[in-house]
Every structure is written in structure tokens, then in C-alpha cells.
Amino acid sequence: xxxxxxxxxxxxxxxxxxxxxxxxxxxxxxxWVEGEISNLSLPRSGHMxxxxxxxxxxxxxxxxxxxxxxxRFNPAEGQRVLCxxxxxxxxxxxxxxxxxxxxxxxxxxxxRQAIEALKQKLExxxxxxxxxxxxxxxxxxxxxxxxxxxxxxxxxxxxxxxRRFPAIRVIVYPxxxxxxxxxxxxxxxxxxxxxxxxxDVLILTRGGGSLEDLMAFNDEQLARTIHALQxxxxxxxxxxxxxxxxxxxxxxxxxxxxxAAELISPDIMHLKQQVTKSFNNLRQQMLSQxxxxxxxxxxxxxxxxxxxxxxxxxxxxxxxxxxxxxxxxLSRFQLQSKQHQLAQIDKSLQMQSPHHKISRARQQFNxxxxxxxxxxxxxxxxxxxxxxxxxxxxxxxxxxxxLQGQQKQLESTAKLLDSVSPLATLSRGYSITRNQHQEIIxxxxxxxxxxxxxxxxxxxxxxxxxxxxxxNS
Numbered sequence: 049x050x051x052x053x054x055x056x057x058x059x060x061x062x063x064x065x066x067x068x069x070x071x072x073x074x075x076x077x078x079x080w081v082e083g084e085i086s087n088l089s090l091p092r093s094g095h096m097x098x099x100x101x102x103x104x105x106x107x108x109x110x111x112x113x114x115x116x117x118x119x120r121f122n123p124a125e126g127q128r129v130l131c132x133x134x135x136x137x138x139x140x141x142x143x144x145x146x147x148x149x150x151x152x153x154x155x156x157x158x159x160r161q162a163i164e165a166l167k168q169k170l171e172x173x174x175x176x177x178x179x180x181x182x183x184x185x186x187x188x189x190x191x192x193x194x195x196x197x198x199x200x201x202x203x204x205x206x207x208x209x210x211r212r213f214p215a216i217r218v219i220v221y222p223x224x225x226x227x228x229x230x231x232x233x234x235x236x237x238x239x240x241x242x243x244x245x246x247x248d249v250l251i252l253t254r255g256g257g258s259l260e261d262l263m264a265f266n267d268e269q270l271a272r273t274i275h276a277l278q279x280x281x282x283x284x285x286x287x288x289x290x291x292x293x294x295x296x297x298x299x300x301x302x303x304x305x306x307x308a309a310e311l312i313s314p315d316i317m318h319l320k321q322q323v324t325k326s327f328n329n330l331r332q333q334m335l336s337q338x339x340x341x342x343x344x345x346x347x348x349x350x351x352x353x354x355x356x357x358x359x360x361x362x363x364x365x366x367x368x369x370x371x372x373x374x375x376x377x378l379s380r381f382q383l384q385s386k387q388h389q390l391a392q393i394d395k396s397l398q399m400q401s402p403h404h405k406i407s408r409a410r411q412q413f414n415x416x417x418x419x420x421x422x423x424x425x426x427x428x429x430x431x432x433x434x435x436x437x438x439x440x441x442x443x444x445x446x447x448x449x450x451l452q453g454q455q456k457q458l459e460s461t462a463k464l465l466d467s468v469s470p471l472a473t474l475s476r477g478y479s480i481t482r483n484q485h486q487e488i489i490x491x492x493x494x495x496x497x498x499x500x501x502x503x504x505x506x507x508x509x510x511x512x513x514x515x516x517x518x519x520n521s
Contacts (some may be wrong), residue, residue: 062139082154083145096123099145100131104275106174109133119151120258120287124281127155131323152259152468163266167293169418175275181299183282185248187314188219192247192279199221201253201284201305208309213316219247226255230264242277249312250277252294253305261272265292274298284308324496369419372488389461397454403485405447409440480504492519 052058059067083100084281090096094113099106109131123129128311130153170176191209197220209216221237224230234252240393241250253272264473265271265285271293274281283298284305295301302308481489481503489495495514503510 061142063104065137065139065142071141072135072137078132078134078149080130081129081133083128085123085125085129088125096148100129108138108143108145109148110138110145111151117337120256121153123151126398130154133302158416160265163293166268166271168267170271170293170297175271175312176296178273183278184282184300186313187213188216188248188312190219190242190247191312192219192221192250193253194221194223194234195239195253195305197224199255201255203306205251205253205309208306209260209313210309213313213319213392215316216313223400224264226261228258231267231270235267235270237338238270238273238281242279244281246372247279249280249282249296249310251305251306251308252298253302255289255305262286262292265294270294271297281313282308311328346437386461388459393454393461394459397451398456405443406440409443492517 049239076215081100083102083106086099086101086106088096088098096111096116098109098111100109101107109279110377118262129151131146131148132150133148136147140147174180193202193205195205202220206218209218213311219241221241223237224233232287238250238252241247252265254262262285265283274283276296280299281298282302283292284302284307285292287304302311314432338372481501483489483494483499483501487494488498495501496518497514499514501512503512
């Protein structure tokens with residue numbers, strides 16, 4: 049009979065290995081392990097398999113191709129290394145192993161601790177504060193490159209600048225980039241470049257190398273010098289995986305020397321495209337604005353023509369001339385009408401004149417005398433003579449009375465005619481003033497200083513020159 053209690057969980061090997069792997073991976077963080085490489089295997093897949101051992105134990109390790117490509121040295125049998133690893137279990141064989149994320153020579157561990165301590169110190173002092181970073185120029189005219197004069201970094205920088213923006217002037221400040229004197233040499237050259245004020249931006253760069261090779265760029269005095277510079281600094285130390293104190297304190301960091309050159313230089317082809325695009329846009333906008341302004345100008349021209357003071361003045365002149373003509377016609381018509389009335393009155397007065405009636409009476413008298421002579425009775429003559437003289441007296445009195453009435457009517461008509469006459473207006477103290485063009489002056493705005501004018505009075509005209517014009521406010 050089976051000795052396994054009922055309801056007991058029985059693991060398969062696969063399940064057991066899987067759960068153990070999960071416990072290992074979740075129970076341990078990334079660990080740093082130091083040991084000696086042994087049983088090194090480098091298959092064609094690019095992965096690396098080996099064991100790490102010390103004097104008493106060993107463990108299997110695997111470093112996959114993506115992480116191996118980032119190594120700055122070639123691991124070898126018997127080398128002592130420092131690794132950052134993830135603890136796991138290879139389920140297929142049930143082997144406990146370490147998956148290596150990072151590897152470096154064992155002596156670099158103390159250096160990294162010193163660099164990390166310096167980094168924390170400088171960061172606490174504010175040397176890495178993004179608010180203190182100086183902006184890079186958009187299009188620098190001169191770039192200073194502080195690097196080895198014979199290294200690959202200067203060639204990469206020059207090639208990129210020549211390709212992207214050949215107009216940039218480059219000044220190379222040659223320095224040592226590794227060794228005990230490298231940091232002091234770099235500090236001296238940075239200060240010289242900053243004091244000369246001949247560069248718009250500085251590139252501090254070198255190629256890749258081991259941690260010891262890059263130690264000059266982890267120097268505290270170099271970091272403080274970079275922070276105090278007036279000229280913006282771009283740091284490009286080593287490869288993309290390398291990080292130095294200079295990278296943190298610089299105004300900008302670039303992964304490689306080539307990336308630094310691309311960072312500080314505009315792409316001339318891109319600029320040409322932008323300029324061409326901007327020019328075309330500006331041209332289209334200008335043409336559009338010109339069309340709008342032309343349409344507006346035509347509209348304003350028409351509006352100005354319609355509301356032109358000159359046109360209004362011409363219209364007013366024309367209207368004034370028309371009114372003057374109508375006034376003249378009306379004056380002449382009224383004058384002719386009054387003259388016709390006067391003629392009719394004169395004719396009527398002549399018809400009613402005592403001389404005319406006396407002439408008729410004499411004619412009648414002569415006719416009567418002739419008839420009396422023909423009849424010859426003296427009494428008839430005497431009677432008719434008395435009647436004739438009486439009739440003449442009555443007629444004379446009637447004619448004188450009517451003549452007085454007609455004279456009063458004539459005087460009244462003459463006064464009425466005189467009241468509408470322009471000459472009567474002048475005789476009352478008014479006058480008419482004309483300019484040299486015989487235009488009637490109605491406003492001081494028609495006159496200018498020094499102009500000659502003619503003033504018509506009731507009994508003549510006066511010619512004068514204008515000395516001053518006073519306008520009512």
C-alpha cells in the first residue's frame with residue numbers, strides 16, 4: 049500500500065523546477081558576485097556560458113548576446129570579474145545558475161564605489177541641477193573640441209560636422225585623455241578655451257575604454273571646473289553604456305563623439321529645406337497680402353473718389369453756379385415783370401393823364417364849337433359854353449384826384465421793386481466780395497493771405513489785398 053497520505057500534492061519535476069525558479073527570481077534582487085572565470089564556452093550563437101568559482105565553491109553562469117555586446121573587454125579563462133546577476137534556475141536540467149546582466153574586471157568595484165560617492169556628493173551640492181544647465185547655441189559659429197589630437201574621437205567629430213554643417217569653424221584643444229596627468233591637462237585646457245571666448249560651445253570627448261581608462265573624467269576638480277565655465281559644454285565620454293561625472297555636470301551629455309557633433313550642429317540639408325519651405329510660405333503670404341492690399345486699394349480708391357473733397361467741392365461749385373444762374377434768371381424775371389408792370393402803369397397813367405383828357409375835351413370843344421357855329425344861336429353857345437366849362441372843371445378835378453392815386457400806387461410799386469433790387473441791398477451797407485476769378489466769397493476758407501479781392505458797394509467797388517484771415521472758432 050502507498051505511504052502517501054490522501055490529498056497530498058505530488059509535484060512533477062517540471063512543476064517543481066518552475067516553482068523553484070519563481071521562488072528564486074522573486075526572492076532575490078539583482079546581486080553583485082565576484083569570482084574567477086572557468087569552463088568558459090563561447091558558442092556561435094553569441095551567448096557566453098561559464099562558471100564563477102572561489103576557493104570553496106562554484107556556480108554556473110550565462111551571459112546572453114545582447115548583454116555580452118556591451119562588454120568593454122574580452123573575458124578569458126582564469127580572469128577575476130565582478131558581475132551583476134539575476135538568480136534563477138535552468139528548468140530543463142534543474143541547474144542553479146546566474147544570468148549575468150553586467151560584467152567588469154574585479155578591480156573596478158572599488159573605483160565604482162568611489163565614483164558613486166563623489167557623484168552623490170556633487171549632486172547634493174547642486175552641480176547636477178538641470179536649472180543651472182546653459183542652453184546650447186542653435187547654430188554655433190565656432191566649436192571647440194577638447195580631446196586627444198590623435199584619437200578616433202576627433203575624427204568622428206570632424207566627419208560629422210563636415211557632413212552636417214561645413215561652415216562651422218572647429219578649434220581643437222589637444223589634451224591627454226587618460227593617465228594620472230590627464231585630469232589636470234583637461235582642466236587647464238578648459239580654462240584656456242573659456243577665457244579666450246572664441247568658441248560658442250565646447251565638446252569634451254574621448255572614445256571608449258575600461259573604467260580605469262576613463263577615470264580622468266571622474267575627477268572632482270574637473271567636475272567643478274566644468275560647472276564654473278561660462279561656455280556651454282557637451283560631454284561625450286566613451287560609449288553609450290559609459291557614464292562619467294563629467295557627463296552629469298556638463299550642460300548636455302552625448303552617448304558618443306559622433307552624437308555630440310550631431311547634437312551641436314544643425315543639419316544643413318534640413319536647414320535648406322526649412323529655408324526653402326519658409327521662403328515659399330513667406331512668398332505665398334506676401335502674394336496673398338499683396339492681392340488683399342491691391343483689392344483694398346481699389347476699394348479705397350473708389351471710396352475716396354466718391355467722397356473726395358475735390359469732387360465734393362466741384363459738385364458744390366457746380367451747384368453754386370447753378371443756383372447763381374437761377375438767381376440771376378429769377379432776378380431778371382422779377383425785374384422784367386416789375387418793368388412790365390411799370391410800363392402798364394405808365395401806359396394807364398398816360399391814358400388817364402389830364403393832358404390826354406384835356407386834349408379830348410378840346411377836341412370835343414372844337415367839335416361842339418363847330419356845331420355851334422353851324423347852328424349860330426348865341427344862347428345855345430352861351431349855355432353850351434357854361435356846360436363845357438363846368439364839365440371841364442369837373443373833369444379836371446377827377447383827373448387830378450385819379451392822378452394822385454396813380455402816383456401813390458406808382459411810388460408803392462417803385463418801393464417794392466427797390467426792396468428786391470440788389471442795388472438797394474448794397475445801399476443799406478451790405479457788399480458783395482469776389483476773388484480774382486470773379487467767384488463770390490462765402491467763406492474765409494476760400495481765401496488765402498496776400499490774395500487780391502474786389503468788394504462791390506452801393507456806389508462803386510473797392511480793390512484790396514488780404515493781410516490776415518480771422519476765422520470764428
